[in-house]
Amino acid sequence: MGGGSLNLYAVISVCLFAVGFLMLLLERNLLKKILGMDIMDASMFLLLCSFGYVEGRVAPIVQAGTTADASYYTNPIPSGLILTGIVVSVSISAVLLALVVRIYRRYHSLDLDKIYLYAQEEDD
Amino acid sequence: MAELAPNFPLITILLAFLSAALSLCLPQRVDRVISIVSLSLTVAMSGCVLWRGLVTGEHYTYTVGKFPAPWGNELSFGILEPFLAMMLSAAILMCLVGGVRTLESHAEPRKLHLYYGMANMVCAGVLALCYTNDIFTAYVFMEIGTLASCGILVVKENGKILVASMRYLIFNLVGSGLFLLGVILLYGITGHLLLPQLKESVAAIWASGAYSQPLSMVVTLIASGLALKSGLFPFHIWVIDAHSGTVAGSSGILSGVVFKAHIILLIKLIYQVFGTEMFYACGAANVLLIYGILGMMAGSIEAIRERDFKRMVAASSISQIGYIFMGIGTSPELGVAAACAHILAHACAKPGMFLSCTRLAEGTGTMKLSAQRGAGRRDPVAGICFAVNALSLVGFPGLMGFVSKIVLAQAGVMAGGWRMPAVLIALTVSAVLNGVYLVRTGIQLFLPVQEPVPSEPAPRCDMPFAISAVFFSGASLFFGFFFQTALDLIQTGLALL
Numbered sequence: 310m311g312g313g314s315l316n317l318y319a320v321i322s323v324c325l326f327a328v329g330f331l332m333l334l335l336e337r338n339l340l341k342k343i344l345g346m347d348i349m350d351a352s353m354f355l356l357l358c359s360f361g362y363v364e365g366r367v368a369p370i371v372q373a374g375t376t377a378d379a380s381y382y383t384n385p386i387p388s389g390l391i392l393t394g395i396v397v398s399v400s401i402s403a404v405l406l407a408l409v410v411r412i413y414r415r416y417h418s419l420d421l422d423k424i425y426l427y428a429q430e431e432d433d
Numbered sequence: 434m435a436e437l438a439p440n441f442p443l444i445t446i447l448l449a450f451l452s453a454a455l456s457l458c459l460p461q462r463v464d465r466v467i468s469i470v471s472l473s474l475t476v477a478m479s480g481c482v483l484w485r486g487l488v489t490g491e492h493y494t495y496t497v498g499k500f501p502a503p504w505g506n507e508l509s510f511g512i513l514e515p516f517l518a519m520m521l522s523a524a525i526l527m528c529l530v531g532g533v534r535t536l537e538s539h540a541e542p543r544k545l546h547l548y549y550g551m552a553n554m555v556c557a558g559v560l561a562l563c564y565t566n567d568i569f570t571a572y573v574f575m576e577i578g579t580l581a582s583c584g585i586l587v588v589k590e591n592g593k594i595l596v597a598s599m600r601y602l603i604f605n606l607v608g609s610g611l612f613l614l615g616v617i618l619l620y621g622i623t624g625h626l627l628l629p630q631l632k633e634s635v636a637a638i639w640a641s642g643a644y645s646q647p648l649s650m651v652v653t654l655i656a657s658g659l660a661l662k663s664g665l666f667p668f669h670i671w672v673i674d675a676h677s678g679t680v681a682g683s684s685g686i687l688s689g690v691v692f693k694a695h696i697i698l699l700i701k702l703i704y705q706v707f708g709t710e711m712f713y714a715c716g717a718a719n720v721l722l723i724y725g726i727l728g729m730m731a732g733s734i735e736a737i738r739e740r741d742f743k744r745m746v747a748a749s750s751i752s753q754i755g756y757i758f759m760g761i762g763t764s765p766e767l768g769v770a771a772a773c774a775h776i777l778a779h780a781c782a783k784p785g786m787f788l789s790c791t792r793l794a795e796g797t798g799t800m801k802l803s804a805q806r807g808a809g810r811r812d813p814v815a816g817i818c819f820a821v822n823a824l825s826l827v828g829f830p831g832l833m834g835f836v837s838k839i840v841l842a843q844a845g846v847m848a849g850g851w852r853m854p855a856v857l858i859a860l861t862v863s864a865v866l867n868g869v870y871l872v873r874t875g876i877q878l879f880l881p882v883q884e885p886v887p888s889e890p891a892p893r894c895d896m897p898f899a900i901s902a903v904f905f906s907g908a909s910l911f912f913g914f915f916f917q918t919a920l921d922l923i924q925t926g927l928a929l930l
Contacts, residue, residue, distance in 0.1 A: 326614060333607055342603060349610050353617055360621045386504075387620075390569055394613070397576045404580050405602060408587070412595050421599070428592040 318359035325352030339409045339419045343402060350398040354391045361387030438485035439495050441478040442508050442515070442564040445522075448475060449557035456549040464546040465533065468553055472526035475556065479519035483922075486512040492929045494566060494629075503630045507566035509705075513773065513926025517697055518563040521690045523904075524780050525556050528689070531788040531901025532682020535795075539589045539680050551584030555686060559694040568616050568706070569626050571698055575612070575662070579605045582691050585683040586675060597674035604671045605662050612658030619651045619706075628705040639711045649715045652707055656717050659699045663692050665721075665758050666728030669751045673735070676747035681791035684743070685784030688750045693776045696757055700769055704930035709765035722762025722852065726859040728755025733866035742794055742802045745870060746786050752863065753779045753826060760841050763856055766927065767844035773923045774837035777912060781833060782822035785905025789819040792898055793878065802874065809878030816878045818902035823871040825909040828864055832913035838864070840920065 325348055332345025361384040369382035413419060416427045452471035456464040486493075492511035496502070529552055540548060558578025565571050579602070586598045620626060622644055623634035638644050661668040676684050703712045712718055732752025739745040753775070760772030792815040793808040794800045809816020825832035838860060845856025912919045 326610075330607065330610060333603060333610070339599065346603075346606050346610075350613075353610070353613050356614075357617045357620070360617070386626075390626075393569070393573060397573060400580060401576065401602075401606060404583060405599075408583075408595065408599050408602070412592075412599065415592050415595065421596075424592075425596055428596045431592045 319356060322352045322356035322359070325349075325355065328352075337421050339405075339412065339421055339424075342421075343405045343409070346405070347398065347402060350394065354394055357387045357391055357394070361385070438481045439493050441482050442510055442518075442560070443495065443497060445475045445478050445518070446557050446560050446564070449553045449560060453550045453553035453557065456546050456553060459546070461542060461545060464549040465529070468529060468549045469526065471553065472522055472529070472556060475522045475560070476519055476526060479515045479522060482510055482515035483512060483519060486510065486515060486926075486929070487922075490925075490929070502627050503625055506570055507627055508564040509566040509628070510564055511926055511929035512922055513930065514563045514701075516922050516926060517693070517773070517776065518560050520777060520780055520908075521559050521563070521693060522556055524689050524784050525552065525559070525686055527901040527904045528682040528685035528784050528788070531784075531898045531905075532680055532685065532791075533897050534895050535681045535791055536588070541590075544588065548585060548588045551581045552682075552686065554578070554581035555585060555691060557581075559690055562694040562698045566628050566705075567626050568619070568628065568631065568702070572609070572613055572616055575695070575698070576609055578691060578694065579609065579662075582687055585686060586679050588683060589679050591678075593674070594678040597671070597678045600671040601675040604668065608658045608661035608668075610658070611654050611661065615651045615654030615658060618647060618654070622647055622651070628701070631706045632708060635706060635711065636708055639708075645715075648711070649717075652712060652715055652717045653720075655702060656699060656721065659695045660721070660724070660758065662695045663699075663758075664751060664754050666724055666731045666751065666755060669728065669732070669754075672751055673739075673744055673747045676750060676787075677741065677744040681788045684747070684787040684791075688747065688787065689780045689782075689784040692750070692754060693780055696754075696761075696772070696776060700761065700772070701930065703761070703765075703769070704927065713765060718762045720762070721758045722855070725755045725757070725759030725762055726855060728752065729759065729859055729863040730866065731755075733863060733870070736870045737866065739870075740802050742790050742800045742805055742874075743787070744800075745802060745874070746783070746790050749786075749826065749867070749871065750779075750783060752867065753783070756837070756841065756863070759856065759859065760837075760844065763841070763844045763852055764848040766924075767840065767847055770920065770923050770927055771837055771840035771844050773927070774833070774840055774920060777919060777923075778825055778833035778837045778909070781905055781908040781912065782825045785818050785822040785902060785909070786826075788898060788901055788905070789815040789822070792895065793819065802877075805874070806877050806880050807882030810882065814899050814902050818906050819878060820875040821906040822909055823875045825913065827867045827871050830913075831910070833909050833916070833919070834913075836913060836916040836920070 329349025369385040497506040561574035664672040736748035825834035828838040
């Protein structure tokens with residue numbers, strides 16, 4: 310991959326990371342927080358993916374009749390890492406959504422500030 | 434046994450997963466027995482690995498699977514890793530044993546097997562963080578540990594703990610995100626994921642002077658991600674609600690064990706990836722030192738302001754985490770050794786304090802701190818356990834907390850420059866602040882009870898709690914008296930990293 314396009318991927322990834330990070334931290338709506346986390350994870354997978362891709366090369370699958378020469382293929386390790394990362398990210402989203410369902414059933418709101426106040430009042 | 438011992442770290446991690454799976458499938462009560470047996474075996478096997486490390490004096494690298502480095506996955510261990518893994522898994526075991534009555538009184542019986550399953554997953558995560566030699570594996574197990582920690586947090590079903598779990602997860606995910614971004618950037622710069630190869634590449638790149646800013650950014654991202662997950666000031670606002678709202682066993686595991694696993698990973702990365710020279714040259718250590726000192730003060734002030742017994746104990750964790758980060762920031766050898774000693778002191782003391790404060794509050798019928806007067810007289814085992822462990826954290830001579838603080842002071846003096854007055858003043862002020870709330874509470878527990886006489890009946894004997902109370906108090910006393918043994922283990926272990 311040319312240096313310019315790698316920089317482009319890196320810039321887009323960092324912008325997406327910033328969007329996701331700020332959504333996760335600053336959004337009051339719980340669903341938007343979860344979306345923020347997913348955007349943040351996706352941005353990191355994009356960055357990792359761009360590190361493994363080499364322009365002009367093909368996916369590292371050796372077929373019958375072709376030589377097993379590493380110089381023809383892209384780096385498969387980042388793809389493997391991304392698959393693992395996606396599994397982790399999906400599991401986290403599932404747990405977060407399960408928590409959101411339980412919180413919504415209890416307080417009928419998705420606003421974290423309101424929910425926090427309701428929880429304080431409930432205890433008092 | 435010496436030939437078999439290198440297999441034990443992987444077996445302990447697999448055993449924790451197997452035990453988690455069995456706990457989820459098998460009927461009630463069997464889950465508890467399986468967890469206790471599995472954790473006991475983990476402690477014993479970690480002890481064997483430690484013994485092997487002491488006998489051979491080598492740092493062993495174990496290849497997982499058939500692909501060798503630099504492509505495959507590895508575990509590595511010498512003395513420090515099995516020692517801390519043994520102590521942390523013993524702490525999880527004792528939290529499960531001591532917290533069983535509280536757990537049964539707060540959780541639905543049909544959900545208990547889920548709790549034990551999650552506790553085993555936490556153990557797997559902690560063990561993997563201690564032993565792993567691959568930075569991406571560390572990330573995956575960190576996430577497994579985070580999700581499982583959330584599972585043991587929500588066992589007590591009320592609104593407050595649901596909200597606390599949500600905040601716990603959000604802050605931990607921010608930390609994981611920063612850590613993962615650091616790992617990806619590091620992979621982009623070096624092209625490696627295994628720690629030894631990373632260390633070689635990082636040292637070469639740092640020496641060449643190229644990529645010094647990206648490398649500093651990687652250190653900042655990884656250190657801040659792990660600091661956030663460990664509850665270091667100013668990322669501590671989620672700690673008190675999460676640790677105080679749940680059952681005593683979970684509070685002990687989260688505070689005494691899960692926090693420490695992330696700090697152990699940071700220490701491993703400092704020694705095995707960045708190298709002490711680069712880490713202390715790029716300024717990250719100074720930031721950790723300053724935030725550690727601020728955390729010591731902020732945690733103590735928060736604890737003094739608390740009027741709730743368990744929330745006070747939870748707030749004191751913020752202060753103790755500050756001590757550990759101050760140690761890491763002070764100097765590479767003695768400072769990090771002091772941090773490891775304080776990890777040990779806190780892992781012994783805090784679960785004991787959580788278990789005993791819950792037990793004392795059950796005796797008085799309230800968590801209000803003002804109502805705990807004389808509670809230690811009504812339940813001497815819980816009272817003594819709380820007092821011994823609180824005194825350990827204050828730094829009372831003869832207890833482990835005293836040793837770690839003495840070594841911290843020595844590290845500060847040896848570091849010289851502005852670090853010496855900063856560390857010494859912080860230690861003095863923090864000792865006074867710790868004394869204000871911990872010694873005050875310890876004394877209050879044993880004051881004679883005034884009228885009206887508490888209406889609650891005297892607490893019934895709780896043998897599992899007594900066993901864990903004796904373990905945690907005994908461990909604080911043991912390491913306090915045989916401190917040289919603990920320090921030798923830590924210092925030899927750090928030299929082998």
